[in-house]
Amino acid sequence: MRVLVVGAGQMGSGIAQVCAVAGNEVQLNDVTANALAHGCAAIRRNLERSVEKGKISAADSERSFQRITELPSIEGSLQADLAIEAVSESLDLKTRVLQALDAALPPAAILASNTSSLSITVLGAVTKRADRVIGMHFMNPVPLMRLVELVRGIATSQATFAFAKQFAEALGKVAVEINDFPGFASNRILMPMLNEAMFANMEGVGSAEAIDTIMKLGMNHPMGPLELADFIGLDTCLAIMQVLYDGFNDPKYRPCPLLKKMVAAGYLGKKSGRGFYQYS
Ligand code: NAD
Numbered sequence: 001m002r003v004l005v006v007g008a009g010q011m012g013s014g015i016a017q018v019c020a021v022a023g024n025e026v027q028l029n030d031v032t033a034n035a036l037a038h039g040c041a042a043i044r045r046n047l048e049r050s051v052e053k054g055k056i057s058a059a060d061s062e063r064s065f066q067r068i069t070e071l072p073s074i075e076g077s078l079q080a081d082l083a084i085e086a087v088s089e090s091l092d093l094k095t096r097v098l099q100a101l102d103a104a105l106p107p108a109a110i111l112a113s114n115t116s117s118l119s120i121t122v123l124g125a126v127t128k129r130a131d132r133v134i135g136m137h138f139m140n141p142v143p144l145m146r147l148v149e150l151v152r153g154i155a156t157s158q159a160t161f162a163f164a165k166q167f168a169e170a171l172g173k174v175a176v177e178i179n180d181f182p183g184f185a186s187n188r189i190l191m192p193m194l195n196e197a198m199f200a201n202m203e204g205v206g207s208a209e210a211i212d213t214i215m216k217l218g219m220n221h222p223m224g225p226l227e228l229a230d231f232i233g234l235d236t237c238l239a240i241m242q243v244l245y246d247g248f249n250d251p252k253y254r255p256c257p258l259l260k261k262m263v264a265a266g267y268l269g270k271k272s273g274r275g276f277y278q279y280s
Helices: 010-021 033-052 058-066 091-104 120-125 158-170 186-202 208-219 225-232 234-248 257-264
Strands: 002-006 025-029 068-070 082-085 110-113 133-138 147-152 174-179
Touching: 002 010, 002 091, 010 025, 010 033, 010 058, 010 068, 010 133, 025 033, 033 058, 033 068, 058 068, 082 091, 091 110, 091 120, 110 158, 120 133, 133 158, 147 158, 158 174, 186 208, 186 225, 186 234, 186 257, 208 225, 225 234, 234 257
Parallel strands: 002 025, 002 082, 025 068, 082 110, 110 133, 147 174
Antiparallel strands: 133 147
16 A cells, blocks of 8 residues: 655654554655654654564564655645645644645545544545545554544545555554544543643642642553643644634633643643653
8 A cells, every 4th residue: 555644743753654564655744854854763763662672573674664755745746545644733734735635646545634633524625535534543652552543524435434444454453433523532531631630730739740640640540641741742732622622612621721821832742842841
């Protein structure tokens, strides 16, 4: 299968990696050469780590890496059976990327979005092939997490759904079907919890360390909510809360002001070196 991945950040690079390891030919694109090089370097590091852990042979790692080619632009004519967009969580940006893919790819190609919260129906409607648009919501880190939330837009065809399910399973993932509602199931449930932890921190209920330790030791969560928010990216968390808030018109989804302030300051979590914690 020929797969095109747009966005080489933490999710796009992970998706490109698992697609290549499963034997697919992958083209990877990002908006700048620097971001693309950064994504490829992350894939290289992750594959090396998999070799060290004995999950993959050195030869397979090398072969997988060779299956990934850098694609500097998505303008013009492109060839792929499936394109997966994993650009930042913005409706405007995803609209532009999906429209460019729609124009550049053959009519039979399927367009998948890795959006965490945006409507697949809306994303499908900006293209001329809404029946071939689907949500494939991978989890972070992609090589380790088994779930893919498969989201049908109102116009997504059964053939597209079956294709995406089979593709996810060929990557070794478990695909769970979910309907197109803001935040789907994963982030409708997870993100309000993270947002509430931020309110608790902002209101002085406890330090980030205290809140995270309570949830880890008391509730058996593998990561504390603030640590997890840093890992996801605070810009992504804010974008998802805003989609929930706008999508349901319900004040219970109001994004925490501290989250807004941190994103405005460029404190995006692990990827920027600073969030609720500091990273070197
Ligand atoms: P990220 O910030 O790590 O990466 C986003 C990438 O998109 C960046 O490399 C950026 O340069 C690139 N980009 C921006 N504009 C572009 C354009 N016009 N063309 C090509 N590339 C462009 O973010 P991420 O965490 O990888 O998130 C990407 C998507 O995956 C978002 O929709 C997010 O909601 C979703 N997602 C994130 C997580 C998570 O835990 N972070 C989990 C599941 C899904």
